[in-house]
Amino acid sequence: MQNNTPVLHTENLTVGYPGDRESGGPVFSDINVDARSSELVALFGPNGIGKSTLLRSLVKLLIPLSGKIYLYGSNIKNYPANRIAKIAGFVSTETVRINNLRVYDLVSLGRYPHTGWMGRLNSHDIEKVEEALEMVGISELKSKYINRLSDGERQRAMIARTLAQDTPVIVLDEPTAYLDLPNKYEIIHLLHRLAAEKGKTVIFSTHDLGIAIQEASKIWVMLHGQIFQGAPEDLILDGSFGRMFEHTNLLFSKGKGEFRIRREPGTIIGLYGPAPERRWTRNALERTGFGVAENKTCDTVVEVVNTDGNRSWIIKQGETNISFASIYELCSYLKPSGA
């Protein structure tokens, strides 16, 4: 793999808006990150920290306040707009709602940096447009109007437009913002494929850490005036994600790679039984307000039994055994009464 030189890297970059303190000023400083080819980079951070500002600066929609952004080793300050347009494509958060615009025409707009002054498409352009439609899986929608598409389909069309622009770098600002869960996964997986199969450098901002951990090759985390980067797994193991939510109600579980609400554990309940049942019973018990120990030595112990798909939950308190047919009933029984 000859991935060693970054396609994009920043040097002591400060992003923000021109002007005085009231109308502008720096948003985020000391940004030193990089991205290589075939990498899917997820940009993660709390609302309002400056993710969009950074992404817009990377494609030169905003001029950095200080520091440098390099694409293929040259400072983008020296690149004219039409050169950037051939290197880095952009998908914004804005929902494009234009009546009478067909998917095919939207996607072919992406060819604009490559066409002449009338914007006429040649056979090579048409090939690129068809290829982009194919890649995101909306070939059969090409003569539909974009206002008739579902949110997921529209986002695919917007990504296809950027693909048609045929740039080695693609920057997307919250591409999964308005999507339902299956669409979120599919869009991120599509981005993953673009990086893996087409060798593109794909950078996107997101709030879905779970999906990012599964699909991204690298995560940039913006937090408390600091930005750091690494493979998601590295960031989990070194506690970066945990620190991210230090002052909130959330806990990051290193073992599970997910967040949960911070709770003061109450009475400890022992739990044993087969794996999937045990995992979800634990989930329910913790939600109900108990601590869970996976042993049999507590005063109260729950045993999960699964005989050929017939599940039961047995509470053992001293000599008494009570059996329940569902987790719901179990929790209703255990739930501390409103006293």
Added chain:
Amino acid sequence: MKSPDTRYKDGILFALLFAMVLFFFITSIVAGTVSIPVGEIINILAGGESSRPDWEIIVRELRVPRAVTALAAGAGLSVSGLLMQTAFRNPLAGPYVLGISAGASLGVAIVVMGASIIPGYIITGGGDWPAVIAAWAGSGAVLVLILLVSFRVRDIMTILILGIMFGSATGALVSIMQYFSTEAMLKSFLIWTMGSLGGVTGQQLAIMVPAVAVGLIIAMAAVKILNTMLLGEDYARSMGLNITLARGVIFFSTSLLAGTITAFCGPIAFVGIAVPHLARMMFRNADHAVLMPATALTGASVMLASDIASRLPGMEGSLPINSVTALLGIPVVIWIVIRNQKLTGIF
């Protein structure tokens, strides 16, 4: 940028539009208080001698200039409306709504009535040029103001409201000038504000037609820019468009079109805003390579038809063209507002 399956349909629509323009153009020349046989008209147009010399004068010096004026004004105002709607990404933009026509009016008012206000101010010579140049300057100034505001204010409704304010402000200035001007000057200005296609002489057409043609050519050359701007400023810039240059080109063309037409025909309302929507309705396409000629042809037909309607048989003289275009255009505008209640979907 054209889906292959729409090409055939577009061809038929263009042929129909072309036929409509031709039909209204000829009807406009034939219709009038003095009825002249169609055969004679064709004969005169072809350069032949007519059996009656007065018919020749009516056709050559009144009816043909009037029809050409309607053709140019309709096409030019409609295209300027399309340019504004795309540049501002606002379906309710147009030269009249944004105050561009009002700016041109102010320019003309200064030239026509300025003598009564500014001591020692007399425009001598230059024919129609002072009024035309003043109209260009006035419409250009309003556009630049709106442009400056649009850098600071992103919300399209706010910009629209500000455009209306600029329009009202220039209107107020014009009223003050009217108050101080002499009766004769006031009358000539008032007649001008009602809009007229009939008052444009062949000599004036020699300025108007080339100016409108240049505006239309620039607009047609800006098709790629306009398509790129459809997706909004971020996308346009991310595709390498120089947005300042693009706006400059579009605004230059708009000032030229709206300014010229306003100078000669008066502020004509609702054509600029309504016709682009008619073109979109017919072609169901957002591509400006299709919309631009479609808008120009539709605008020409609408203006020719409005002009014919303004001098229906049995009437002496003709109705002010502004009233006719308003009555035809307002239902279209209401329909647009009702259709996108929240104005979220543009075009």
